[in-house]
Amino acid sequence: MEEFTPAVDNTVRMYACGPTVYDYGHIGNFRTFVAVDILRRFLLQSGHKLQHVMNITDVDDKIIRNAARDKKTVQEYTRKYEDAFLEDMGSLNLERPEQLVRATEHIQQMAEFIAALEKKGIAYRTEDGSYYFRIAKFPEYGKLSKKDFAGMEVGARVDVDEYEKDNARDFALWKAPKEGEAFWESPIGPGRPGWHIECSVMAMKYLGESLDLHAGGEDLTFPHHENEIAQSESLTGKTFARHWMHVRFLLVEGEKMSKSLGNFYTLRDLLVKGHKASSIRFLLTSVPYRKQLNFTFAGLEQGAKSVDRLRTFDARMRMTQLPAGTNPMAQEAAAKAKQEMRAGLEDDLNTARASAAIFDMVREANTLADRGELREGDKASLLEALQQFDEIFAVIKDDDAEKMKSAMEWARAHGIATAPGTAGSGISDEEVNQLIEERNAAKKARDFARSDAIRKQLADAGILVEDTKDGIRWKRK
Numbered sequence: 036m037e038e039f040t041p042a043v044d045n046t047v048r049m050y051a052c053g054p055t056v057y058d059y060g061h062i063g064n065f066r067t068f069v070a071v072d073i074l075r076r077f078l079l080q081s082g083h084k085l086q087h088v089m090n091i092t093d094v095d096d097k098i099i100r101n102a103a104r105d106k107k108t109v110q111e112y113t114r115k116y117e118d119a120f121l122e123d124m125g126s127l128n129l130e131r132p133e134q135l136v137r138a139t140e141h142i143q144q145m146a147e148f149i150a151a152l153e154k155k156g157i158a159y160r161t162e163d164g165s166y167y168f169r170i171a172k173f174p175e176y177g178k179l180s181k182k183d184f185a186g187m188e189v190g191a192r193v194d195v196d197e198y199e200k201d202n203a204r205d206f207a208l209w210k211a212p213k214e215g216e217a218f219w220e221s222p223i224g225p226g227r228p229g230w231h232i233e234c235s236v237m238a239m240k241y242l243g244e245s246l247d248l249h250a251g252g253e254d255l256t257f258p259h260h261e262n263e264i265a266q267s268e269s270l271t272g273k274t275f276a277r278h279w280m281h282v283r284f285l286l287v288e289g290e291k292m293s294k295s296l297g298n299f300y301t302l303r304d305l306l307v308k309g310h311k312a313s314s315i316r317f318l319l320t321s322v323p324y325r326k327q328l329n330f331t332f333a334g335l336e337q338g339a340k341s342v343d344r345l346r347t348f349d350a351r352m353r354m355t356q357l358p359a360g361t362n363p364m365a366q367e368a369a370a371k372a373k374q375e376m377r378a379g380l381e382d383d384l385n386t387a388r389a390s391a392a393i394f395d396m397v398r399e400a401n402t403l404a405d406r407g408e409l410r411e412g413d414k415a416s417l418l419e420a421l422q423q424f425d426e427i428f429a430v431i432k433d434d435d436a437e438k439m440k441s442a443m444e445w446a447r448a449h450g451i452a453t454a455p456g457t458a459g460s461g462i463s464d465e466e467v468n469q470l471i472e473e474r475n476a477a478k479k480a481r482d483f484a485r486s487d488a489i490r491k492q493l494a495d496a497g498i499l500v501e502d503t504k505d506g507i508r509w510k511r512k
């Protein structure tokens with residue numbers, strides 16, 4: 036463990052590899068993006084300024100092939116997925132990076148970068164007009180992934196997107212055009228950039244030659260980030276990134292997520308099945324980024340319950356009138372939670388430790404409140420701690436119904452089946468029943484703010500609730 040400080044002033048210059056926009060984002064992608072969001076929010080909370088750059092990979096072999104197949108331009112093909120990605124970021128309350136930049140808008144700079152590498156004898160051109168990086172020219176190759184390439188074949192080459200793991204080869208910086216596929220004109224000839232070059236070029240353009248931090252999923256360590264280092268450092272002679280953050284791969288029901296195993300979920304798949312965005316975000320933060328997180332539907336249910344407990348507590352603190360004064364035990368619980376949340380996140384972003392701290396506080400405060408021992412003057416301290424938590428975790432504001440509604444609308448417009456019982460309202464029968472139960476409990480506890488909020492949530496979801504002499508009945512509008 037090392038202390039993290041930005042190199043120059045108080046501003047953290049960080050680059051996080053963004054999505055390849057050839058399809059909708061899956062929950063594995065979002066584990067990484069949520070982890071980066073936690074990092075950015077914590078840096079801000081710690082008083083840093085941020086220059087956070089994220090790229091949109093809107094050109095690669097798959098995109099070019101799919102666009103050609105669909106008879107679309109690269110831009111027509113990718114824009115739909117880029118828009119969807121931005122909307123998904125909103126669903127998960129991911130803050131926008133300061134700069135969101137598209138690869139296709141930096142093609143000229145990439146060509147210039149490659150030309151500069153060629154001038155130094157590090158890049159070379161092949162007969163067809165492609166350019167490769169000569170890794171023999173960068174003796175430190177392998178230092179990030181800690182691989183030893185001593186016995187590698189000199190001059191062996193690999194096409195950029197179809198690399199073999201554990202095998203070091205000269206990699207493509209620029210690829211000559213192929214029949215019927217999109218290409219760009221550039222000072223080094225016609226073609227398209229390799230995948231790795233875009234990140235070196237955009238990171239250095241917006242952040243300078245040496246970044247404070249570079250992030251991505253663990254699969255990017257090799258070859259993507261190793262290649263970014265090779266390209267950038269062999270050109271500048273300076274350390275490319277002072278710190279790296281790699282997020283462990285998400286498992287689903289204990290296995291690697293894959294379409295063939297039937298355990299592959301986009302964020303939209305889950306919303307359309309009636310799962311709340313806040314439960315998904317909460318679940319994705321529940322395990323520290325470096326540890327294995329196994330996504331399960333049981334875990335998602337648990338996540339929903341946890342978020343609910345926090346929301347109920349928040350409403351309780353805002354709405355109940357308490358006797359004047361303070362209770363030292365409540366004050367102590369709030370102070371301890373604040374301190375422990377910071378300590379947890381300073382501990383390599385230990386999100387599990389930070390959220391355990393808030394749940395401890397909520398439990399203690401609820402117990403005091405139930406016993407009639409909580410005081411009016413305690414509410415502010417407890418709410419302050421809750422706010423400190425939510426600045427990072429961002430799950431307390433309840434806009435789940437709206438988000439689900441727009442996911443359902445999207446599903447309908449695309450002819451995608453929604454969960455049975457949701458009838459396109461974004462809420463399942465089971466959830467309606469649960470909410471009605473919660474509303475009764477809130478009414479009993481004279482927590483009218485909560486019961487009104489639930490009534491509004493149900494109304495927004497198109498649920499009509501009637502109080503009859505036989506109890507409560509409900510129907511869909």
Ligand code: AMP
Nearest residue numbers: 053054055063064066067251252284285
């Ligand atoms: P891509 O859209 O494939 O370029 O990936 C976007 C980001 O998601 C990258 O940082 C990947 O490393 C990350 N990623 C992909 N799959 C997973 C997964 N199963 N768990 C965590 N991160 C992932």
Ligand code: ZN
Nearest residue numbers: 052053234259
């Ligand atoms: Zn990248």
